[in-house]
Amino acid sequence: MHLDDLQGAAGVRGVALQNPLGKPDIRLTGTDGRSYDFRAATAGRLTLLFFGYTHCPDICPTTMADIAAALGVLPAADRAKVSVVFVTSDPQRDTAAVLGAWLAQFDPSFIGLTGSFELIAGYADQLGVTLERPRQQPDGSVTVSHGTQVTAFSPDGIAHVVYLAGTKVVDYAHDIPLLIAGRT
Template sequence: MNAAIAGAVLVLFVAACGSASGSTAVAGQKASATVPLAGRPLTPTVAQPTTHLTDTNGSPFDVRSATAGKLTFVFFGYTQCPDVCPTTLADIAAALNQQTPAVRAGTTVVFVTTDPDHDSPQTIRRWLNQFDVSFVGLTGSWTDIAGYATALGLPTIRPEQAPDGSWTVEHVSRVTAFSPDGTARVGYLASATVANYSHDIPLLLENRV
């Protein structure tokens, strides 16, 4: 990564993330499991689309088929992000460390770079390993990355270089949680805590919400 890359992040709060007040039970939960989730309901819900991205091994990676049957957290960001990206992934990693081995095995975390011109697969892998070696890192053409984000209801702005040579990279702070059935009914903003994730992970897996 060029040392001149700026650490600016535009944190966008999309309307689909719902109200910012309190936890709300997610529609579709089983009647026998009425414990509210800490995540924000997504309206409308989001179906996991087919993707054409590349993992950190350089292999084609379709998120939909590769994570079928698992709870999957999808987050867009970049490795030089100074705040939201590292804190979000650190929080999810800490929450996973509080789960049973079975729950951890049933959960996948996918990070998609919003700065593909500077985040090489090797750079992404080294960065993700600071949080959890099991986290999946993806890159690809800007068209494919932006297309995936748009399918999830997330706005995108292509990184721009300023006259002084620095770069501005913008991304949405929302983590999208896909239940094992491939549908996202809940998301998490930058304000989500380790406790929020830790509380919701087993519920999302158990109830298929």
């Protein structure tokens, strides 16, 4: 895929929100162990926010890999204007170290956040992201049910678009420059 393949298409390919969402006041702990103020740290940047977990067998790693691949085909100037924030839905197993190592496999600039499940679930609920407490199965495995949408907050702090599981790399790469420019 080349950037030339992305030019000329009008409008974003993500799912338009009928009711845009303001950036929530998320305050959790980063992989460095320090408090992370989501609004302040991502102010003026296109921010892609995803709730998931590192032991996920399918959607979470695929989504992070697809976003990383899309960012990889964009000019460095665009890439520098994007924050990708991953909030764990399995904070008992996703310690800061686990979260940091897992995200670094995709892109070392990706931000991982953790905190109490109750706090994380409250933030997810503000955005309409389904999140259920992790449940241990009889075989010892853990099931973590969570929404699969990536919420895209434009540099003005408003989300007009979400991306669902299975969004293609080319669609992220097409939309990111438009979202940076405030075109939704």
